[in-house]
Amino acid sequence: MRRARRLSRREFTALVAAGAATAARPVVAGRRQASLTVEDVIERIRANIGVPWNGETVDTLKAGDPAMRVTGIVTTALPTLAVLRQAAEAGANLVIASQPAFYSRADARTPPAGRGAGPGGRGAGAAPPAPDPIFDAKNAFVDGRQMAIFRLSDHWQARRPDPFAAAFASTCGWTADWRDDIARCDIAPVTLRELATEVKRRLGVRGGVRVVGRPDERITSVALLPGSTPIQASVAAMAQADVIVAGEVREWESTEYVRDAVHAGHGKGLVLVGRIVSEEPGMRALADWLAPLVDGVAVRHISAGDPYWRPA
């Protein structure tokens, strides 16, 4: 089964590029407020993000009252229950994440229709979704601690240079040089094995790193594709660097393309770190960007960590 991929970051950028305006100076509302509401913070983000706000976007409030006063802000790649708990303990009540809070692109606070109740099943209007202990626990925590969750993905990655790629590069100790909208880094020569080990260490990955290519191959340049990458971007990136370091790809696309590129001598490898892990540096950068815009409200980043581990 395959589903249509979402709008790629390049397509999204193309959509908004025509009217893109860069805010040279932070746009802060004329009147300094004693405290900010969730809505105020979102408005500050929209006013300063530097790209036109698109009507069709996942960047919306997923939970919480927009009129609530913000006591502190946490940025993260994935708003897990563990991240929400840490945020609450730190006194923050607004979490800004690049990935969904409620386990799907739809990001609804109720589970999708249960087995048999969806298309081809009992049909709409049948039994309500069965209770789900995980949705229940997350909703209870969000409501009980009066938290708000805002997703910021489409517009943050539409900025140029792409903050996800730029922050990924600096986390690895590299400097990105932009060519055809691809972040390319020249690096001190290492083997592919050494590169993968170093990326794993720098990003704090537990188990999720997977590599295609010959371990002893000498590497002097990498192209960075954090997030989710379609084949077209991998083909373009492989032409620019020895190795692609990416979040996630479709395996029948980029994984097999790079395997063949290595065999043909047109590339040296692919390092996959996982989509969530790959977006964490960009969300840490968001905390730094947002801090000057929110009138002294504390902004910090909390990593969701690597979802994966390896069998013993």
Next chain:
Amino acid sequence: MTAGDVIARIRENLGTTWRDAGYRDTFKFGRPTTQVRGIATTAFVTLDVIERAAAAGLNMIIPHEVTYWNDRDDQSIVEGDPVYRRKIDLMREHDIVVFRIHDHMHVQRPDFTYVGSARAIGLDPSTETAPGSHRFVVPETTLGELAAHVQRHSGARAIRVVGDPAARVSRIHLGVGYATPPVRADDVDVVISGEQQEGDGAFDSPAYVIDAAAVGVPKGWIVLGHVVSEEPGMLEMAEWIRGFVTEVPVEFVPAHEPFWVPE
């Protein structure tokens, strides 16, 4: 015999109606009139598979997956690329003909992708709740022990697991390729599947399983990788084709797991 003859025999023996409307199960290189000297089944038509098939005297390749690195095998996406040109030249040089069998393989009974996957990861067929249910109830174990068993049996290098390793589990739902069953079903403890997008999907298994672990609900997801999940069944596919194609050799030529993992 010609490649067209081979496909005609596959259609006759499939046991279900052939649907011509699909874009997947078609010729990807070569023609129906190409003379077949031998048949190779595999997951992917990699450059390496083409070379090994040709060296073994096999010039018809029947993959489950794509040739040109996208689901529609749309060559316009890659036609300017040197890797694409190398693949075309290599196939031409060895008089290769490629026909993909994907949709019909999943409609066939049994679906060999599931049979091969269960065999490769050591799931005992007698623990399947009903033939073709893809549900297995095994003696209660931990997610960590189950994952170790799967890794040992498959010999795969890059299996990834989400969930609490100590979670007590017994009810497994097996998926193949990109068809990952919903991990939130209340009668499923563990989903074992090939590949699924990590976030922003119709249902995001990693995030759900992480939160399940946080509230103590035993859930797990074992991610095999696309090749580890679906390639084993191409062995069963080769055996099945051998039953009605006796004129030429039919061999399983695996593409193998593409990944390794760093220390």
